Every structure is written in structure tokens, then in C-alpha cells.
Amino acid sequence: MTIEPVAAARASVSQASVILDRAPQRHGLLAYINCFNGIVWREVLRFLHQRERFLSALVRPLVWLFIFAAGFRQVLGISIIPPYETYVLYETYVTPGLLGMVLLFNAMQSSLSMVYDRETGAMRTLLVSPFPRWFLLSSKLLGGVAVALLQVYTFLAIAYFWDIQPDWPALQIGFGQGDGFVGISIPPPFNGYITVLPAIVLAGLMLGALALFMSSVIRQLENFAGVMNFVIFPMFFASSALYPLWKIRESSPLLYEICWWNPFTHAVELIRFAFYGQLNLLAFAVVAGCLVAFLGAAIYAYNPSKGLIGRRGGPGGGPKG
Amino acid sequence: MDAKVDHIDETVEALTVQGVSHRFGDYTALDNVSLIVPKGSFTVLLGLNGAGKSTLFALITRLYDNTSGSISILDRDVRRRPTEALQRLGVVFQARTLDQDLSLVQNLTYHAALHGLGSREGRKRANAALELVGLSDRAGEKVRNLSGGQARRVEIARCMLHRPSLLLLDEPTVGLDIGSRESVISIVRELVATHGLGVLWATHLIDEIEETDAIVVLDKGKVLYSGSVPGLRKHAGADNVSDAFRALTDATIKPEAA
Numbered sequence: 063m064t065i066e067p068v069a070a071a072r073a074s075v076s077q078a079s080v081i082l083d084r085a086p087q088r089h090g091l092l093a094y095i096n097c098f099n100g101i102v103w104r105e106v107l108r109f110l111h112q113r114e115r116f117l118s119a120l121v122r123p124l125v126w127l128f129i130f131a132a133g134f135r136q137v138l139g140i141s142i143i144p145p146y147e148t149y150v151l152y153e154t155y156v157t158p159g160l161l162g163m164v165l166l167f168n169a170m171q172s173s174l175s176m177v178y179d180r181e182t183g184a185m186r187t188l189l190v191s192p193f194p195r196w197f198l199l200s201s202k203l204l205g206g207v208a209v210a211l212l213q214v215y216t217f218l219a220i221a222y223f224w225d226i227q228p229d230w231p232a233l234q235i236g237f238g239q240g241d242g243f244v245g246i247s248i249p250p251p252f253n254g255y256i257t258v259l260p261a262i263v264l265a266g267l268m269l270g271a272l273a274l275f276m277s278s279v280i281r282q283l284e285n286f287a288g289v290m291n292f293v294i295f296p297m298f299f300a301s302s303a304l305y306p307l308w309k310i311r312e313s314s315p316l317l318y319e320i321c322w323w324n325p326f327t328h329a330v331e332l333i334r335f336a337f338y339g340q341l342n343l344l345a346f347a348v349v350a351g352c353l354v355a356f357l358g359a360a361i362y363a364y365n366p367s368k369g370l371i372g373r374r375g376g377p378g379g380g381p382k383g
Numbered sequence: 384m385d386a387k388v389d390h391i392d393e394t395v396e397a398l399t400v401q402g403v404s405h406r407f408g409d410y411t412a413l414d415n416v417s418l419i420v421p422k423g424s425f426t427v428l429l430g431l432n433g434a435g436k437s438t439l440f441a442l443i444t445r446l447y448d449n450t451s452g453s454i455s456i457l458d459r460d461v462r463r464r465p466t467e468a469l470q471r472l473g474v475v476f477q478a479r480t481l482d483q484d485l486s487l488v489q490n491l492t493y494h495a496a497l498h499g500l501g502s503r504e505g506r507k508r509a510n511a512a513l514e515l516v517g518l519s520d521r522a523g524e525k526v527r528n529l530s531g532g533q534a535r536r537v538e539i540a541r542c543m544l545h546r547p548s549l550l551l552l553d554e555p556t557v558g559l560d561i562g563s564r565e566s567v568i569s570i571v572r573e574l575v576a577t578h579g580l581g582v583l584w585a586t587h588l589i590d591e592i593e594e595t596d597a598i599v600v601l602d603k604g605k606v607l608y609s610g611s612v613p614g615l616r617k618h619a620g621a622d623n624v625s626d627a628f629r630a631l632t633d634a635t636i637k638p639e640a641a
Contacts, residue, residue: 089466092501093498096500100496104493108485183476183478184482186446187494187497190444190446190469193499
């Protein structure tokens with residue numbers, strides 16, 4: 063190897079100037095907020111611009127609700143189980159499961175876009191940002207959840223006209239009881255739409271974190287068909303989304319066990335209870351625990367010094383050149 | 384103009400790579416690579432596909448860590464001071480990385496946000512940067528409607544938004560027609576001349592090299608030559624860069640012939 067003085071190439075920098083050469087600022091809180099807003103806004107903009115994705119995200123749960131659930135209504139009788147206080151129609155039972163499905167598909171689709179991004183380089187554009195990686199990845203995750211919220215509430219608005227709405231007594235925020243109550247009273251169905259929000263966010267984050275971790279492990283785009291078959295369908299069908307767990311136990315104790323260990327079951331149950339203004343502690347603990355575990359794994363996987371991305375064939379393109 | 388100018392110290396190089404090796408399993412992608420990109424220089428990283436250019440870029444951009452040697456941008460080690468190093472770095476990747484469905488300005492303000500800039504400041508800089516690459520009249524259009532060369536110019540505008548001191552461009556002219564290629568190159572050369580940026584331009588196209596450029600020849604993960612263009616010809620005993628490059632790279636295939 064020969065190193066020669068490169069004085070010839072060292073051009074005069076005396077005119078260095080104008081718009082470009084100011085030293086970068088230190089990152090304050092405002093810079094973090096700007097970065098977060100930018101990432102979330104991009105996710106939402108991209109979603110809104112992809113009409114097909116928006117449409118299919120909306121049509122998918124509606125097909126299940128209007129056709130599958132209507133046909134299944136007579137086949138499956140749902141007995142009274144918490145959080146329901148009376149017999150409910152199958153459409154009502156399946157709605158939290160369909161909300162879960164919206165979240166699951168959205169998370170996996172963002173995983174798809176991340177694998178795709180990784181190949182086209184958009185993920186690299188994100189990762190060369192000077193902000194810490196855990197912050198970038200968490201922001202991206204929340205961007206995905208923002209997109210999911212758009213879908214969830216559009217779906218709920220349509221389901222409302224299909225007569226699927228939370229019908230528990232008004233949510234009261236304030237002091238006192240009965241006539242002496244002072245505060246805000248939120249009547250149904252809006253009470254359920256509000257109480258379901260934190261459950262949707264938590265479940266969406268958990269599934270998004272799972273997808274994020276998967277995106278760092280999956281090597282190639284073609285493999286997403288495999289993600290559908292090996293992740294989305296098993297997670298959705300082996301859960302309490304379409305049928306209550308006690309029904310499953312009747313037919314197969316083993317399947318019941320599998321469903322019980324499926325984090326998606328707990329995401330659905332968290333949403334189901336929250337829709338009726340109740341907190342299912344077990345579901346909350348499982349979903350929160352899985353979120354921490356999956357997010358930790360994803361951040362680890364995207365960490366340049368420890369993670370998996372530097373391995374051969376990783377998103378750096380490996381040793382192609 | 385600003386009290387806090389980064390470039391006061393003339394001796395600090397825009398980029399210093401020292402003794403960096405990188406392996407994927409038992410494949411050695413980079414073998415003890417050292418090079419510098421001085422401020423205000425257009426440094427060509429010349430190598431064929433598979434020479435290790437993209438791996439080197441992945442290490443400089445901290446996609447993964449360099450486990451041996453050191454990489455610093457304006458004296459800031461990318462491993463120990465990643466935030467400061469990345470703030471001073473602008474990158475144009477080989478792959479197209481713009482959002483096709485978003486407008487030029489939306490793409491640029493997103494990038495500005497990734498560097499902590501608010502949307503107003505981002506828009507202001509986006510418009511200035513688009514002017515720099517001659518696309519201000521297309522600002523509201525979707526990227527999808529642009530030609531390949533125009534999209535590349537947007538990417539150059541984008542990597543300038545946060546006012547970096549070092550630009551990395553990974554084969555930026557691949558797939559462009561001659562006219563677009565020339566305009567992309569001349570924009571970047573203009574930036575070097577007027578703003579004193581250090582540019583590392585990876586390519587395998589010899590006709591992109593000018594006599595005054597600094598040049599680094601990379602082959603199979605090794606730096607075979609680093610210096611001036613006339614120096615390269617002299618070193619290889621060839622009349623032109625093309626022959627010099629061939630002489631150097633052949634020598635590694637058949638050592639006995641050298």
C-alpha cells in the first residue's frame with residue numbers, strides 16, 4: 063500500500079461558508095420532539111398516500127365482520143363470560159379479535175415495509191440519523207401505532223352502524239355518586255372508544271415490537287409470504303380472537319394451552335375488557351411483558367456492535383461490494 | 384460567518400480511516416484499510432463491484448461497528464462519539480432511498496426531522512437545498528414523477544440539509560444517462576469548491592475521475608494505492624488511470640507477474 067501526500071487534492075477551503083458550515087447544535091429536548099414528529103408524520107403520510115393499503119386494511123376486518131361473523135352467528139353460541147354481562151351476538155364477540163387482527167396485520171405490514179426499506183435503503187437513512195437507535199426504533203414503532211389507530215377507529219365507526227358498540231353505563235370522571243356527582247360523564251358508546259385506546263396502543267406496540275424484531279432477523283423480502291403463513295395466521299387462529307378459550311378447551315386441551323401461551327390472545331383480551339371499561343390484569347401484564355421483551359430484542363438486534371445486522375447477508379448488503 | 388465554525392482547524396481531516404478490517408464469517412470484506420479524505424477534497428474510491436466499498440460505507444455510517452482500527456469524522460470517532468460524528472456526515476446510498484409517494488419537500492423535511500430540525504426550519508432548508516440542485520420548481524411534486532437523475536439530485540440536496548462536513552456517495556451515478564451523470568458530478572464538485580466539503584465518491588467508472596482528485600484504489604478489501612492521480616500513474620507505470628488500475632488489480636491476482 064502506498065500513501066502519497068495528497069496536497070494537490072487539498073483544495074483551498076478559505077471560501078468555506080454560506081449555508082453549510084455551521085457546527086451542529088447539541089440535541090436538546092426540542093430536537094428529540096422534532097425527530098419523533100418527523101418519523102411519525104412520515105409513517106402516517108405514507109399510509110395515507112398508499113390508497114390500496116388503506117383500503118385493504120379497512121376491507122379485511124369488514125369482510126370478517128359482515129360475512130364471516132354473520133354466517134358464523136348461528137354456528138357458535140357464546141355463553142355469558144366476562145366481560146359480557148348478557149348473551150352477546152357473535153359479531154360483538156369477534157369485534158375485539160378483529161381489532162387485534164387490524165393491529166397484527168398493520169404491525170406485520172410495517173415489518174414488511176421495514177424489510178423492504180432495509181433493501182431499498184430507507185432503513186439505513188433512518189439509522190444514519192445522529193439520534194440514539196433505541197429512540198429511532200421506538201419512534202418508528204409509535205408511528206406504526208398511529209397508523210393502526212387510524213384503521214381501528216375507522217373500523218369502529220363503521221361497526222357502530224352495524225350496531226356493534228360498547229353499551230356499558232356512562233364513564234364518570236369526577237367526584238361523588240348519583241345525584242351528587244361532579245365531573246364529566248361520558249355516555250356509551252364513546253366511553254368504550256376512550257377506554258379501549260390505551261389497550262390498542264399497548265397491544266399495537268407489542269405486536270409492532272415483535273414485527274420490528276422479526277424484520278431484523280428476516281433476510282429477504284420473499285420471506286414475507288412465510289411471515290403470513292407462519293406468524294400471522296397461526297397467531298390469529300390460535301387465539302381467543304374468533305372463539306372463547308373455553309370452547310377450544312372442549313375440543314382440544316393442547317390447542318387450549320397453545321392459545322393460552324399466545325401473546326396475541328392476551329392482546330385481544332386486553333382490548334375486549336378495555337372496550338367494556340375493565341382492566342384485565344393478566345392480559346395487561348402479559349402484553350406489557352412481551353412488549354419489553356420484544357422491544358429489547360429488536361434494539362439489541364439493531365445495535366451496531368452487538369446486533370445481528372452486521373452478519374453476512376444483513377441489511378448492510380453483506381459483502382456484495 | 385458564524386462564531387462556532389467547525390472547520391477552524393485546518394489539520395483535521397474530514398474523514399480518517401485507520402487500519403480497519405471487517406469480516407463476514409470467514410469472508411474478509413476489508414483488510415487493514417486506511418485512507419483519509421481531506422477537507423475540500425474530492426476523493427475517489429475506485430474499485431470494482433465486490434471490492435468492499437459498500438462494506439466500508441456501512442462501517443463509516445455505523446450501520447455496524449468497526450471492530451478493528453478506527454474511523455473518525457472531523458476527529459470524532461464514530462464508535463465513541465457517534466452522535467457528533469453522524470451529525471457531520473451526509474450520505475447518498477447506492478439504492479434509491481426516497482419515498483416515492485411523498486413530495487420532494489416532504490422527503491426533505493422528514494430528513495431534516497431526523498436531524499432534529501423543526502418543520503419550519505426543515506422547509507426553509509429544503510427549499511434552499513432544492514435550489515442548490517436546480518429543482519426548486521418541482522418542490523411539491525411526488526418523487527415518483529422524477530427521472531433517475533433528478534431523484535439523485537434530490538438525494539444530494541437531502542444529504543446537505545443538516546450542513547455536513549463530509550459527504551459519502553456510494554456509486555451515485557449508477558443507472559443514470561450521460562447528461563444526468565454529468566449534472567450530478569458537477570453539483571457535487573461545485574459543493575467541494577464552494578463549501579469546502581470533503582467528499583468520498585465511490586465508483587467503478589474511471590471517466591468520473593479528474594486530474595486534481597485524490598484517489599484511493601480498493602480491491603478485494605485492500606487499499607492498493609492512495610494519493611494523487613498523477614501519482615497513481617507513476618506508481619503503476621501506466622499512461623492513463625485505466626491502465627494503472629488494471630496493472631494494480633491484476634498484480635493481486637497474479638503476484639508473480641508484477
